[in-house]
Every structure is written in C-alpha cells, then in structure tokens.
Amino acid sequence: MMTSGSWAFSEIASDYDDLLGVTGIAPFPTSDGDLSASVATLGNFKWVIDAKTDQPDGAADFLSWCLAGDVANLVPFFVGTQFTKAPARPDVADAVQAAPEAADAPWSAVVSEDIAPASVPTPSYPxxxxxxxxxxxxxxxxxxxxxxxxxxxxxxxxxxxxxxxxxxxxxxx
Incomplete structure (x- = not known):
C-alpha cells in the first residue's frame, strides 16, 4: 500500500501496465468518512518564465499555446499520463473524456469526479x-x-x- 498523488498512479500505468488490473485509486480517507471536503491538495505546479531568458516572447507564446489555446493541444498530455490528472478547464475535461483512449481508463472518473471537486486546488504549506x-x-x-x-x-x-x-x-x- 502507498499514499501518493496521481503522479504515482500515472507512473504505475506507464511503467508497470501489468499492475493496472490489481491497482486502485480512491479519494484520500477522512476521519469522519465525509468525502465532500477532502484532505488532498491538487498539484501546485507552476510554469514560469525565467527573467533571465533570452526568449521571453517565445516562452510566453509557448505557454499561451499550451495552456490557453486549442484544447486539442492538451489532450495528448492527459492520454500520456494515463488519465490520472484532472483538467482544470471544463472544455479540456470534455475533450479528454472524448478521447478514444479514455474508455480504457476507468480510474479517470475517480480522479475527475470523486477527488478533484473536493480537493484544495493548491497546498498552502511546503x-x-x-x-x-x-x-x-x-x-x-x-x-x-x-x-x-x-x-x-x-x-x-x-x-x-x-x-x-x-x-x-x-x-x-
């Protein structure tokens, strides 16, 4: 058993796909059993542009293309991480769920429907x-x-x- 974030499930799915049939993912348990207010946090990943970069406009264009552009740009990330991440944008979530590969990832619904909605979007601690x-x-x-x-x-x-x-x-x- 282990306590971990979706990144660990993604690693198992990518590197040990033979374990998928015997591996599960679930919301983190709470002391009172109420899963509407999770104790989990989501990510805290931040993309930044280094002030020392020689190409600030190119970096900004890439971030805009990747994060604010066509939702099709993001679908490969969610497919590649085995649907273990929760898209923050509703239009991206719809596109990810429509991907043909999503049908083979039953844990995706647990992440997007049971874990993400009740989670704190970013931790407030180190x-x-x-x-x-x-x-x-x-x-x-x-x-x-x-x-x-x-x-x-x-x-x-x-x-x-x-x-x-x-x-x-x-x-x-």
Missing amino acids: WDILLAMGKALEKGMNGEDPAKALSGANGEIQKVIDREELAGKAPRD
Missing part, C-alpha cells in the same frame, strides 16, 4: 510537510506503530515550521 505526512501514513499502513510514525512526522514537520518561520502565519486561502 512540500516537505506533505512528504513527512505521507511517509508516516505509509509506515502506519506497513505495520509501524501509528503513534510512533506520527510522532516522527511531527518532528519533521516542526523542523519545516522552524526553518520556514511558519509559526504564527495564517495559511493562504
């Missing part, structure tokens, strides 16, 4: 916190005493809070 928590969950699922695993995560998270001077700062909405 990646290291997510990593510490994920490691603690995996340890608990693999037999380590959950209290010990959570205690270890707490220590790692406190290091991040101290390093990033997060104490007393309210999270972003």
